[in-house]
Amino acid sequence: MRVLIIGLGSIAKKHITALRTIDSSVEIYALKRSESEEKDGIKNIYSLTDILELSLQFIIISNPTNIHFKTLKDLYHYKIPLFIEKPLFSTKGIEEKKLVQLIDDNNSTYVACNLRFHKGINKIRELLNDCRIEEVNSYCGSYLPDWRPGVDLKNVYSANKEQGGGVHIDLIHELDYIYWIFGLPISKKCFFSNNSSLNITAYDYANYLFNYDSFNVNIVLNYYRRDAKRTFEVITSNGTYLLNLLENKILFNNEVIYSEDQEIMDMYVDQMNFFIKNALSKKNTFNTIQEGYKVLDLCF
Known part of the structure; x- marks a missing residue:
């Protein structure tokens, strides 16, 4: 299994642990803005164009919420399954709604809310x-x-x-x-x-x-x-x-x-297992990007 992670903050580390619990041989790549040392067995890429050569199973978006919109806009046309850390966006509006529809038409998606596995x-x-x-x-x-x-x-x-x-x-x-x-x-x-x-x-x-x-x-x-x-x-x-x-x-x-x-990591492992079994086979109807946007709409 080969996975790209965009954003390596604290929540990304939980997803990495979950991935490695499920598949010890998983290959993890991280998108970096500038050349840096590779750490913890995670390989670096420096351009989204590298995606075409990687044959990725899916992409995890866990960068700051305020850049989710740009990140997703740059990614959806690759038609790769997307695991999107909550919240979906930091704002809502016409442009966000249009992008949600584009992504829903082109990608299998899941918006991560681990309490659904509590x-x-x-x-x-x-x-x-x-x-x-x-x-x-x-x-x-x-x-x-x-x-x-x-x-x-x-x-x-x-x-x-x-x-x-x-x-x-x-x-x-x-x-x-x-x-x-x-x-x-x-x-x-x-x-x-x-x-x-x-x-x-x-x-x-x-x-x-x-x-x-x-x-x-x-x-x-x-x-x-x-x-x-x-x-x-x-x-x-x-x-x-x-x-x-x-x-x-x-x-x-x-x-x-x-x-x-139940440990916190148990929920992250169960959530990742669910995503791999459902979203990757394009059978997911559970907390898709459309549903994630409905919940985001309730926030404001």
């Missing part, structure tokens, strides 16, 4: 079958400086509005799994701010209210909570389900009904 989310999705839902609350709060210890926040894309950062799209996972479980809302309201002590240009707080036929969904996201919390609460006519995503534990009316170990 065992707790899959379990609660199953438990909610035939339930009368009254209310849903999704919460994700963590401390951005802890994401990359020792790195100046000014150099982290998540903290920079200019690079496409911001909690509203960086933590798109919450919006994605709400869409995956409940579908598109009838209407939405949203509020964003960056007034915290982090003093960053990107939004560090987002609050969404999604309206469905018979219930509402409230989503709160932030970058400034030091004691990390990630929960998914569903109030039904029979009682309340509460999933702690960090512990992979589900409570029903305050009693534990599900608990299972």
Whole structure:
């Protein structure tokens, strides 16, 4: 298997680990802007024209969100399957929508949202079958400086509005799994701010209210909570389900009904396995670029 990665940041390293877990003989190439030393068994290329000689199985796009549009515009005509790290773009509009259609017509695609492979989310999705839902609350709060210890926040894309950062799209996972479980809302309201002590240009707080036929969904996201919390609460006519995503534990009316170990890398490996088995055979209908754009549309 031969794969090109565009963007070698922290998330790309997880995808590389997943690839090597699945196939120890995988050949990995990285697109670089200038000549540099090859590291960790990854071979360098310096022009997209080199793609024609590589016979790639697929391409991973994991560079900063604000250059996804240009990258994808340069790539789609090669008609190679694309594994696109979330979020799809940093903005939305006519040009983005046109590009999504072009890519959908020419490439097999998958937009990476690894929480779709979280065992707790899959379990609660199953438990909610035939339930009368009254209310849903999704919460994700963590401390951005802890994401990359020792790195100046000014150099982290998540903290920079200019690079496409911001909690509203960086933590798109919450919006994605709400869409995956409940579908598109009838209407939405949203509020964003960056007034915290982090003093960053990107939004560090987002609050969404999604309206469905018979219930509402409230989503709160932030970058400034030091004691990390990630929960998914569903109030039904029979009682309340509460999933702690960090512990992979589900409570029903305050009693534990599900608990299972799952490492973060397990989700990345399962996600990559899914992509290889489905997108490469052009059978994928799961979180394609069209679906990824629908979720992106919910962010703004």
